Every structure is written in C-alpha cells, then in structure tokens.
Amino acid sequence: MxxxxxxxxxxxxxxxxxxxxxxxxxxxxxxxxxxxxxxxxxxxxxxxxxxxxxxxxxxxxxxxxxxxxxxxxxxxxxxxxxxxxxxxxxxxxxxxxxxxxxxxxxxxLGRMLNIHPSLLPKFQGLHTHQRALDAGEQEHGVTVHFVTAELDGGPAAIQAVVPVLANDDANLLAKRVQRQEHVIYPLAVKWFALGDLVMTDEGKAVLKGETLPACGYQIKANEP
CATH class of the missing domain: 3.40.50.170 (Formyl transferase, N-terminal domain)
Structure with missing residues (x-):
C-alpha cells in the first residue's frame, strides 16, 4: 500500500x-x-x-x-x-x-467472514440456485456474512441482488451470481480491514457506525 x-x-x-x-x-x-x-x-x-x-x-x-x-x-x-x-x-x-x-x-467470532450464494436468510445450505428457480423467485443473489454457530446464520454484511431471468437455469444463474461474489467479497474484506465493518457483541453487523439491516448493505447488480 x-x-x-x-x-x-x-x-x-x-x-x-x-x-x-x-x-x-x-x-x-x-x-x-x-x-x-x-x-x-x-x-x-x-x-x-x-x-x-x-x-x-x-x-x-x-x-x-x-x-x-x-x-x-x-x-x-x-x-x-x-x-x-x-x-x-x-x-x-x-x-x-x-x-x-x-x-x-x-x-x-467477529473475525470470520463467509460468502453464501443466496439472499440470506433465504436458501441456507446447498443447491441455492435451483431452489431459487423452483421457488419462482424474481430476485436471487449472494451474501457476505459474519460466521456464527448457526449455519449461514450470522449477521449479513453485504448482499448483491441479481434478477432471475425467464431463460435462467441453475448454471446460468450461478454464473451471474458468481460475478457479483467477486465484487462484494473483496469489498467486505476491505471494509473489515479498514475498521469500517464490525460485528457487535449483540450479534449485529455495523458499517461505519451504522447498524445494518438484516440483509446487510445491499447493492443491485449492474448487469442482468
């Protein structure tokens, strides 16, 4: 640097x-x-x-x-x-x-991050893209969150929202979601490294002094 x-x-x-x-x-x-x-x-x-x-x-x-x-x-x-x-x-x-x-x-606790390919708390666990399609979701995406003992259940830091398109299958949707993973994971790590992103003792994610909502800081993908 x-x-x-x-x-x-x-x-x-x-x-x-x-x-x-x-x-x-x-x-x-x-x-x-x-x-x-x-x-x-x-x-x-x-x-x-x-x-x-x-x-x-x-x-x-x-x-x-x-x-x-x-x-x-x-x-x-x-x-x-x-x-x-x-x-x-x-x-x-x-x-x-x-x-x-x-x-x-x-x-x-408070110093471990994970990335999960869904808009948590929806679709914890595996096969998230197919499950989103099967559920008829109009939006899907990816979440970076702090890790707690609850599987995929820690407080969210950031989400990227990707629209579900009419011709999507699980593979196409996964590829678009993954592109957003490569945007938001480095961003969350940067926030943490700068001291801007922390997890409180109460289990909340805080960004630059503001408690984040349950979805974390949410961005909409620039591409379909």
Missing amino acids: SDSNVKTLKVVVLISGSGSNLQALIDGVAAGELPIEIAAVISNRPDVMGLTRAATAGIPTAVLDHKSFASREAFDQELMRTIDAYTPGLVVLAGFMRILTPEFTQHY
Missing part, C-alpha cells in the same frame, strides 16, 4: 475447491485496492485449483484433509492450530465446504 498510515491486515483464507473468490482477493491485493496480506491459504481437499492459485501468487499453503481425522472436532482443533500460527486478524471462508463446530466459530 502506498499509504504508510494504513495498517495491513493479515488474512487466512480457507478453501475447498477452485478458489475463484480467493483469486478476486489476490487480484485486489495486487492492484493495491485491498489493505491486506493473505498470510496463508488452507484447503481441506488436496490438489484443488485454489491451491495452485495461491502458489502462483507466492502465498503459503497448507492442506488438512478432513478424511484423515477421526472426528469433526479433531479436524477443527487442528485447523485452529494451523490458522493461529499465522496470527490473522481475519479468517475468510471462500468456498470452504465444511460445517464448523461451535467451538471453532466461537474462537473466531
């Missing part, structure tokens, strides 16, 4: 797959738009594209294969130890396909 007064926030990113949102963060750092250092990328699956993206960017990587652990609790304990070795100020879940234990979410 050119501004020496801006402190760089250390971030650890957790992935399970291709890492397209990780790439959006890497690109934001490279462009000088994100005051963060991606200290490490950790995957619960070996040989995924996201690890290649990290290595190409010179970011340290680690693989913790969840299949090698006897229990969810044992995996989460080792994951905590691995993350904390990097002393991050923020943990970013970028397509990390694990249900986390309450102990893990409590450990990082």
